[in-house]
Amino acid sequence: MSLSLKSATAGLALAACLAGPSLANPYAEYEGTTLIVNFPAHPHYDAVMKILPEFTAETGIEVEVDQLPYLKMRERQTLELGQDEGEYDLIAYVVFSKADYVFADQLENLAKYFMNPKLSDPGYDAGDLIDGYVYNIGFAGGDKGYLQGATGSLFGIPYGSETSVLGYRKDIFDKHGLKVPETYDELLEIACQIPELEPGMGGLSSRAASGHHAAHAFLLHLNPMGGAIFDDQWNPVVNNEAGVKAAEALKTIVDCGPEGATNFGFGEALGSFLNGDTAMFLDTTVVAGQIDDPSKSQVVGKVGWALHPMGTERASQTGGFGIGIPANAENKEAAFLLMQWLTSRKGDKLVAMAGGNPSRFSTHADEEVNAKYPHMATFGEALKHADPDWRPIIPVWGKINADLGTTLSKVLTEDLDIQEALDGVAERTKGVMTEAGYYTWN
Amino acid sequence: MSTGYEKQPTAFYALIAALVVMSVGPVLLMFINSFKLDVDIISGTSGLIFLPTIQNYETALCDVLWYKPDHVDHCSLKFGNAFINSLIIALVSTVLTLVIGCMAAYALVRFRFMGRDTVSLSTLMVRMVPPAVLLVPVFGLWNNEFCIGKTTYVGALIRETFGGRGDVCLAGTHSGIILVYVAMNLPFVIWILQSFILQVPRSLEEAARVDGAGPFQVFFKVVLPLIKPGLAAAAIFTFRIAWNEYLLASALSDRNTKTVPILIVNNMSEFNVEWGVIMATGMLLAIPPIIFTLFASRQIITGMTAGAVKG
Amino acid sequence: MRRAVANRLTPYMFMAPAVVIMVIALLYPLGYMVWGSFRDWDPSQTIGEAEFVGLKNYVTLWHDPNFRESLGVTLSFAFFVVTFEMFIGVGLALLLDRNIRGMSVLRTLFILPMMIAPVVVGLMWRYMYHPTVGTFNRVFEAIGLPKVDWLGTNALMSVIIADIWQWTPFIFILSLAALQSLPRSALEAARIDGATGWQQIIHIKLPLMMPVLIVTGLLRLIDAFKVLEVILVMTEGGPGLSTEILALRISRTATEFRELGVAAAMSNYLLILLLFFTVSMFAFTRWQEMRANRLRTAVEEDE
Secondary structure (H helix, E strand, C coil): CHHHHHHHHHHHHHHHHHHCHHHCCCCHHHCCCEEEEEEECCHHHHHHHHHHHHHHHHHCCEEEEEEECHHHHHHHHHHHHHCCCCCCCEEEEECCHHHHHHHCCCECCCHHHHCCCCCCCCCCCHHHECHHHHHHHHEECCHHHCCCCCCCEECCEEEEEECEEEEEEHHHHHHCCCCCCCEHHHHHHHHHHHHHHCCCCEEEECCCCCCHHHHHHHHHHHCCCCCCCECCCCCECCCCHHHHHHHHHHHHHHHCCCCCHHHCCHHHHHHHHHCCCEEEEEEEHHHHHHHCCCCCCCCCCCEEEEECCECCCCCECCEEEEEECECCCCCHHHHHHHHHHHHCHHHHHHHHHCCCCCCEHHHHHCHHHHHHCCCHHHHHHHHCCECCCCCCCCCCHHHHHHHHHHHHHHHHHHCCCHHHHHHHHHHHHHHHHHHHCCCCCC | CCCCCCCCCHHHHHHHHHHHHHHHHHHHHHHHHCCCCHHHHHCCCCCCCCCCCCHHHHHHCCCCCCCCCCCCCCCCCCHHHHHHHHHHHHHHHHHHHHHHHHHHHHHHHHHCCCCHHHHHHHHHHHHHCCHHHHHHHHHHHHHHHCEECCCCHHHHHHHHHHCCCCCEECCCCHHHHHHHHHHHHHHHHHHHHHHHHCCCCHHHHHHHHHCCCCHHHHHHHHHHHHCHHHHHHHHHHHHHHHHHCCHHHHHHCCCCCCCHHHHHHHHCCCCCCCHHHHHHHHHHHHHHHHHHHHHHHHHHHHHHHHHHHCC | CHHHHHHHHHHHHHHHHHHHHHHHHHHHHHHHHHHHCCEECCCCCCCCCCEECCCHHHHHHHCCHHHHHHHHHHHHHHHHHHHHHHHHHHHHHHHHCCCCCCHHHHHHHHHHHHHCCHHHHHHHHHHHCCCCCCHHHHHHHHCCCCCCCCCCCCHHHHHHHHHHHHHHHHHHHHHHHHHHCCCHHHHHHHHHCCCCHHHHHHHHHHHHHHHHHHHHHHHHHHHHCCCCHHHHHHCCCCCCCCCCCHHHHHHHHHHCCCCHHHHHHHHHHHHHHHHHHHHHHHHHHHHHHHHHHHHHHHHHHHC
């Protein structure tokens, strides 16, 4: 009975295939499955929530979403992925979790799914995915252990990834005849001019709150200044000249920033830009949707976008989230189908139209998307400079990041000497790295 | 002296008015803001003049409303679910703590097999332990040690009835959170009830025993009705802690057993602080304690003074 | 005979549930924590898999400037909070210890801040302290005062103010209760002798209230080390480590840095510190009781 049913389904599928690929239903086998997925509370994933019903309608696979703030999400995942059998079928992970999860063998290698003819969609067009993102978020095992390269392979697909762009208030810039900054020198000069030209307005709103926020803001400036956390031998070089310059830039920006800037998290920094309290915003591309949303923003239509200014080089961040399948998941194959659907050309465009961050070059160039979000073209341009090695993605990074963030916050609030502060970070980082065994081969 | 009210200088009343504004003001402010749109909250112009809206409450309660509010395109906030979890956890742990605490307090007072000193010492000791200290061990134990293997009979049974995957662990269940709260509150409850039971005249119990009542009957029929005020005070304090606690609940709950404080902290997430909705959820969380305060302030004060003055 | 056995067992049966729960959910976890503090323990491992490292976690912490700073923040938070609350609370109690209409309503309103969830308290204050939309800065702006960077450069002070708001009523109510239970005869006698209000307060009321005040203060001190949610919601410990009290650092170490062993060791340090306070408080009440007893027997012997 069941056999005949199966062959009937197969026959149907065959018929469907013959009738044309659009009618094929690779999802039939998984119809009625409920996938439990773990997503962060993040504008991109809010947009994803809007398109998920379409996935269910198309495939018959139900999706139950557990949405958490992203640091919370990471804690939850640490716990869930460590179990023998986990609850989540698909997770979105913060880029720096990649190291932890892959190292602990908790994420599925995607090769076996892309090799499976029943699952893998031939029209997926992986080459269209933004390579900087894929290398940064999806790959592991290649260069430096955490990047692409001859020995690397794919563990996740970028989704809700972001790069950095400069948002500026067109009206303010026009009013005072300011030129959109191309370089860091110009950026810093304008940032400090604005409070004088427009009393009560801050120059650039940046995150600066203790911990992750301050570290992130610092890293944004570090690469364009030609700096890095480590050299090729894993020696901390954060305290070199470029590092000091980046920290000085951060301090200048915060000093010339809006009131209370030293305690800004990402939300506050964005909030003050949305509220019209600052003239510039240099951070992730994620925010574009909110800036154009009149219920959240007072600056709708007044914001222009430009590339992340250059210091000694152009280097915008790569970061955000990727999606992957936990090794202890129950419905891995259905999860792969969801993953593939979400990141397909169609899914990517849908999420872009709903206000998310596309992961494909084609979506950035798409006419419809550009008509709705004119900034997409600039973002696409920015992606060409996206640096996959923007920050080290190694298991001990969390600890170094926390130390860096706390120390920088002290620089900003307690006037700690920059060189001294970064020397301290470098020294402690060296200790952490020694303990983790990074100098074993030296 | 004790009859009639004394007349006081005006400055005195001004001071009192100022104190009242200070203690109630923030709560009132939250109440008012919870009826404002975010735009109204953020734009500096409006003070008391604004168009009240229940939109924030609709957004907060979207998963339990019978209709779909127009302005909510996706109901992501599962407040209703969290509220029910909070209620279950707070009520069950209060009842359990009271029952268990009552029995223990009675035994300690009436049977004198352990010194009162031991109890008061341990009460103090436990009062001293911050929830943060329990975080690490409780997290480890509840997730890894207090588990029933899924291959065992009971484990398999639970998995079959309730679904889910992996070994059956205390973490992520209501019972896991309730257990911690009961343990945290027990010493305090025992301490308070003990002082009330001490005041129950022994002769009443003797009389009941002569009439042939067993120890359980004596306890339920004679002692319990007499210590009601103590029970009320203990109940409010236990409920308050279980209702308000965040840290341990956040370490032990999973997506289905989240309580309201967790939800509020999660929603202060960094991407955009929606003040209106957050204030609405905060207000909803604050309602039960406010009700207690207004209707049972005497019991609260009793509990507080008994806990401190005699402790 | 069977009845006698049952009776003898009754107290144990009454005690059993409480004892079992306390052992499972309190004592065992505390022991587990001490055990875990000697290990290099990651949240994805069970404790058995974690490597035993002896006292390493304790030594690392001892030399860790961040831990020391956090300890300093905790101590100064506790010190300022308790000091201010004691002064304000006792002062108000002395001032309001009058027979006025509506005292019970007043007391009810004062309890409110204590009953509300710390998470909500943090939320309200975070809003009020907001640099631009917050109540304080708006009021300051309206009356022409410079704005204050509340949760930025003055974060610790702001956090302390919020705690004072929430917990001063506790001190107030307890000292009011203590005041009202003072022997009226002593006060009457003082009044007849012509003591002024201040003299009454300093020579009679305060000394008589002292035992209660000290216990109250110590209770508040112990509770001040437990504050976590309010600060978490308001500042998350920042900027820098300026409001990162130990309880918060423990939770961050466990969840964010994923070092359960270190967090356990830190918990132990905190426990030892609190144990010191608690024991001194217990010793104090003992001493007080003994002195009272001695006085009483002395009086009885006199008679």
